[in-house]
Amino acid sequence: MNKTFLTEHKLLHHSLRWLQENKDHFPAITDEVIIAVNEVLQNIYRHAYQLADGMQIDVTITNTEHGLRFDITDYAKPMDLSFLDQEHEPSEEGGMGLRLIKKVAQSFTIQYTGHGHLTQMEFSA
Template sequence: MEKIFYTQKKLLADVREHLLANLSNNILNLDEIVIVINEVIQNIYRHAYQMQDEKPITMTMDIYQDQVIFKINDHAQHSDLSFLKKEYKPSEDGQIGLNVIKKICSHYDVRHTDQGHETSCIIKLQQ
């Protein structure tokens, strides 16, 4: 299932609404999934798009019996991704959100694409 969002003031509310409408209420870790995807989207808005409005973010969500796979694409200029491999202490350099993402996801990766970046997240479902 693919959805295009545009950066703007109510971006995170739109993302949460989409997730809650399309994921089962029986998922015990639904709140964690929403937190991870909000963090990813917020990082794209803040860092990749540098808080510019009306920029596209495409999110694909594939739901399986035991996991959900997200692919989130932006069209921002390529950035240095080496910070993703670094280990941070809580609150060091404002990396708390990234630590939360890495802790909850069984797989997390950001790579360059022809159009910008693709963030992939796999989260195990607790039912």
């Protein structure tokens, strides 16, 4: 299942509603999965797109043999992804969301594709 979001201040509201509406199609969508996916979307909006409205984020959900995979594509300029290898402690500057994503996802990667970034997350059923 595919969905395209355009960034705006209500991105979180729209993505939450879409994920809730599709829980019947994807039983592995739990509250933790929803929080993790929304954290990725918000991070793309805040950091990759620097709060610019109207920017495209594509989300694909796939049922897998062991659970669920999310492929999230942005079209931002290349970013330094070294932050992924660091331990993040929650602080006023952030860090809580990335820590949560790494805790609930079985796998979590971000790579630059030449046209933006592909974020992949897998969750067990």
